[in-house]
Amino acid sequence: MHRTKVTVVEEALDANNTIATANRVDFDRAGVKVINFMSAPGAGKTTLLERVVHELPGVRVGVLEGDVQGSMDADRLASLHVPVTQINTDPSFGGECHLDANMVRSAIPSLPLDQIDLLIVENVGNLVCPAEFRIGEDARVMVCAVTEGEDKPLKYPLMFRTCELVLVNKIDLLPYLEFDLERLLYNIDQVHPDVETVMVSGRTGEGLGEWQEWLARVAAREGAIA
């Protein structure tokens, strides 16, 4: 029974990887770099996009929004005149808790790939399953808010391990929390040694320059160009 379940899961992930590779080919052909942007609900992903996407010098950004329901985040970003495409994961069941390669594939015809250099995919707010499904991205970034506690890397290690940048957000609240920033950074290092971290505040703007520069570097990476 258990073995059967594992086999089914492995087959599902194999199928996902095959589709992710097909997405990758399409993105490469268009010369678009792709970021899979993940966090727990309410960690501040959308705010951290709002604050930077319209002012990346020389980089045309598009956003793919993944949500169970609604288009609130897409509406927020569209008001910045950035091309935004919405995926809702709710048609089956109470809603899927993550984006997979096939959902992203279904959105590709709606994406203005010839008008952008960098596509940021805002995944469903969840620290478990989004880390398990490749979507054809170049890089994975996660947001970890200091309000969530120091223990999250130890409880959701795959998410921290699979990202190449961890944005530690809401640092403007540190004076008001019983929170040990050194302990969080130590725990991050335990599960993903030497991963890049940037301290940010979507509210005060602290650290956003560094986040912008990181995005610009990803957009400028060498890769297949059409």
Added chain:
Amino acid sequence: MHRTKVTVVEEALDANNTIATANRVDFDRAGVKVINFMSAPGAGKTTLLERVVHELPGVRVGVLEGDVQGSMDADRLASLHVPVTQINTDPSFGGECHLDANMVRSAIPSLPLDQIDLLIVENVGNLVCPAEFRIGEDARVMVCAVTEGEDKPLKYPLMFRTCELVLVNKIDLLPYLEFDLERLLYNIDQVHPDVETVMVSGRTGEGLGEWQEWLARVAAREGAIA
């Protein structure tokens, strides 16, 4: 293809409900009330248990901890001399993002059902899938931290709709946030009219008396007694 997927999901939920009913029978036979306790990662579930479980007058509490990995929360609660059982969801895949009825069933032989009146099941931190799987509970409670923003009920409506109590946590931070509490309560009411809400702070203790009284009322509900 899509239809097939929906059918598979419906069959999985049917199977889950069958097992949840079997759990329910076992809990009823032991005279134990069960609470399914859910939230996003870092909303404060464990702290809200730590603060109340050892001082519910006349109610013997046990806790079942669901985590992807580790036993950090179980260790915190065990130090309060409350019986705690740990389930880890990681054996298959990168980890399941929720508890289902079968995982809870597998833990029943380890639960001291004859020594407790109330079992609180702390689910995996996630606002999507935990709401979709019944485990044989009497009541569902969720924690929504004010640091997560006002929009969560609209983005994760099933979770809010399926709970009979919403604990609005971290209200000690309200002075330091750009957060509209009235807007959150309005949004909660939009997706689950008249659901009970209690404002709490795991840190300052505000509202914990009301949370305790609510738990005591659930423990005292009429139900099948052995």
